[in-house]
Amino acid sequence: MDITKLSGEARARRSAEMREFLRSRRARVSPADVGMAAGDVRSRRTPGLRREEVAVLAGVGVSWYTWLEQGREINVSGEVLDAIARVLRLDAAEREHLYLLAGLNPPRLPPVTGRQVPDGLRQVIDSWLPHPAYLMDRHWNLVAVNRAAEVVFGYGEDDHNCLVTFFSSARYRASLCHWRDAAQAIVGQFRADAARYPDDPEFGRLAADMCAVSPEFAEIWAEHDISDATRGTKSVAHPEAGELTFAYTTLTLPDLPGHRLMLHTPSSGTDTGEKVAALLGVAVG
Incomplete structure (x- = not known):
């Protein structure tokens, strides 16, 4: 899939969908769901995770994740999308949807986990x-x-x-x-x-x-x-x-x-x- 070949209107729709999809998935996951230490919940606008919390737990930059959630056209990889899907507790269908919104072909097989160790x-x-x-x-x-x-x-x-x-x-x-x-x-x-x-x-x-x-x-x-x-x-x-x-x-x-x-x-x-x-x-x- 080449997202650069989409029309301006199609890219705008995709960006809007990415924005709303990630916000909605983030809102349904509480800090307790991902084992985070308790914080001051009174300052939260919603009961879900904050953007910076998703970024840190997924191992990506806060600015980069913010841009992704805003639907900006940035470079993404399957490894990073899998990390975000893990933090947001996405099921198989939701993970595939995230890939498609990011302009990547969903993998047919589960990703290989872990880094190479001699x-x-x-x-x-x-x-x-x-x-x-x-x-x-x-x-x-x-x-x-x-x-x-x-x-x-x-x-x-x-x-x-x-x-x-x-x-x-x-x-x-x-x-x-x-x-x-x-x-x-x-x-x-x-x-x-x-x-x-x-x-x-x-x-x-x-x-x-x-x-x-x-x-x-x-x-x-x-x-x-x-x-x-x-x-x-x-x-x-x-x-x-x-x-x-x-x-x-x-x-x-x-x-x-x-x-x-x-x-x-x-x-x-x-x-x-x-x-x-x-x-x-x-x-x-």
Whole structure:
């Protein structure tokens, strides 16, 4: 489908339909539906998601999503449309409609999910069981997650970015012990990463989008603190196993510049190892 060959009147109708369709789908999804932390609902004009919330949860820029919802003629990809469809809880027919409105042919098969990870690295992540391990890129997007990280931290298919999940997920927030201290550390780590890539605008975009949807992130970001992400301690209150405490180590990967491998081991003097093994149904080595 070539949207540029449509008449001016047809493009105007398509833009209007895109605008009304996305607004209506956004209005029917509440923050609780997508697991967002509770905010000040009194300031909302509608009970649905705000534009900036859809953008952040889908991993796209707020301005770009606004232009899409306004029906402007912008470049779109199937991957981005699928992310928006996921956030807005579109069914198969609605997803196809979104593709058509954007001027793309709907895919006949479900999209391939996940990013390519070298086989050797994938083996390391999986073999770290029964301890949590995951890989993220320089923008803190989750690239690979092992089963222990899914079970312990609750990472699922809707969690595409560690920073977004930390500040937007009510589930993740409820599970993390000493949330405020962890929030200051993670924002400091993200700011330090942003300084390493001064020519990469994605850091500024992501920070701006997070400030728009999370007053707590905006408050901590304004403090300009810097933290070391090399090692530390992470404690979670698991709904089944109780408190779990890990020491984590961050490894950089020369073959994947900007990527970091996060490896967690049970803190000494705790029963975290036994609890995690029980959750995974494996024997303690």
